[in-house]
Amino acid sequence: MELSLLLQKIMEKHSLNQTSFAKVINSTQAQVSDWLSGKSKPSYENLRSIVKEFNIDGNDILNVERKQKENKFTNVELFAGAGGLALGLEQAGFDNLLSNDFDKDSCNTLKINRPNWNIMCEPIEDLSNRNLLEMLNLKEGDLDLLSGGYPCQSFSYAGKRLGLNDIRGTMFYYYAKVLEQLKPKMFLAENVKGLVNHDGGKTLATMINVFEEIGYRVQYKVLNAWNYGVAEKRERIVIIGIRNDLNINFEYPKPHEYKPVLRDVLKNVPISEGAKYPQSKKEVFDLVPPGGCWRDLPDDVARAYMKGSYKLGGGKTGIARRISWDEPSLTILCSPCMKQTDRCHPDESRPFTVRESARIQSFPDDWQFCGSMLNQYKQIGNAVPVNFAKEIGLAIIKALKEVK
Numbered sequence: 229m230e231l232s233l234l235l236q237k238i239m240e241k242h243s244l245n246q247t248s249f250a251k252v253i254n255s256t257q258a259q260v261s262d263w264l265s266g267k268s269k270p271s272y273e274n275l276r277s278i279v280k281e282f283n284i285d286g287n288d289i290l291n292v293e294r295k296q297k298e299n300k301f302t303n304v305e306l307f308a309g310a311g312g313l314a315l316g317l318e319q320a321g322f323d324n325l326l327s328n329d330f331d332k333d334s335c336n337t338l339k340i341n342r343p344n345w346n347i348m349c350e351p352i353e354d355l356s357n358r359n360l361l362e363m364l365n366l367k368e369g370d371l372d373l374l375s376g377g378y379p380c381q382s383f384s385y386a387g388k389r390l391g392l393n394d395i396r397g398t399m400f401y402y403y404a405k406v407l408e409q410l411k412p413k414m415f416l417a418e419n420v421k422g423l424v425n426h427d428g429g430k431t432l433a434t435m436i437n438v439f440e441e442i443g444y445r446v447q448y449k450v451l452n453a454w455n456y457g458v459a460e461k462r463e464r465i466v467i468i469g470i471r472n473d474l475n476i477n478f479e480y481p482k483p484h485e486y487k488p489v490l491r492d493v494l495k496n497v498p499i500s501e502g503a504k505y506p507q508s509k510k511e512v513f514d515l516v517p518p519g520g521c522w523r524d525l526p527d528d529v530a531r532a533y534m535k536g537s538y539k540l541g542g543g544k545t546g547i548a549r550r551i552s553w554d555e556p557s558l559t560i561l562c563s564p565c566m567k568q569t570d571r572c573h574p575d576e577s578r579p580f581t582v583r584e585s586a587r588i589q590s591f592p593d594d595w596q597f598c599g600s601m602l603n604q605y606k607q608i609g610n611a612v613p614v615n616f617a618k619e620i621g622l623a624i625i626k627a628l629k630e631v632k
Contacts, residue, residue: 503578
């Protein structure tokens, strides 16, 4: 039975119309109408209210759609941020059972865009101490995928192979702790490329050892989002784990032949707020051509703008960098105005706006971001590009289908 039909039966049994039903569960008539038409789904809070107010078996209503299709893939996401990874996985075919982040603006972003998702806004330290199996009505091993990008942190080494108990207090520890509790069929961890060589490779080696200790065989690869429908040079390590009892194989997605550039993605972008350069900086960028950087400035201007950095070694090509229409953006960062990592609009002497940054990260235009302008930039810069996440999700589902 579909969820919409189950709700209709509840209303008929209690002689309620949409308005009166909505009032009982502290919702709105418009939301109830969307649920009945299949346009959206009730949030977990709504479902809990229905269970409580109408004395229904929670298993019946919380699992009704999960049982509808045998080939339904589920995921739980940690460090969810603004939802780039979760949205891409949804587009690939995953049903998001839980998304967690500690940042309130990020959680509000998730809630306003996916009111039917189960969004929890609490520190990962607290979430990892919950009985997630009971809360999600799952058995150990039922979940298909645990996903998320935990912060990269060093560990204390004493010349030994570190295990789960040796890495307490790190964000990775709590990711691993949730993994150990849920024991999903697979896990996905996305992180910065620098993790590969972080602390001489010891940090990644420890992570892999912990994953193996929990019961997973692990593989990793550095991928560039530009190869997967994203107009951005963004290299990230993608770590994949498969539970040891499953005889399945995972292959990373193959790069696309078509690689988009800014001209392809920044057409008719909705107007939005955006950061601005101070007048002195704007005057410098007025002298930089599309595709150029500080090297294209008159020498006296470059020296005055770069100050001590002018004499340092290295290319420093991120300074006074104006992106061309015919190239992808450099990696979108959390702050749009950092002097060492500028990404200037091709034509105008300004950073990309919030919505332009979101387009580059392949978020759809209807995906809203909550919080201050600077926090919106931060959410977008921290996100996994949606198209990139979708391609990885499709590859994971291909592997999971060997189980189902």
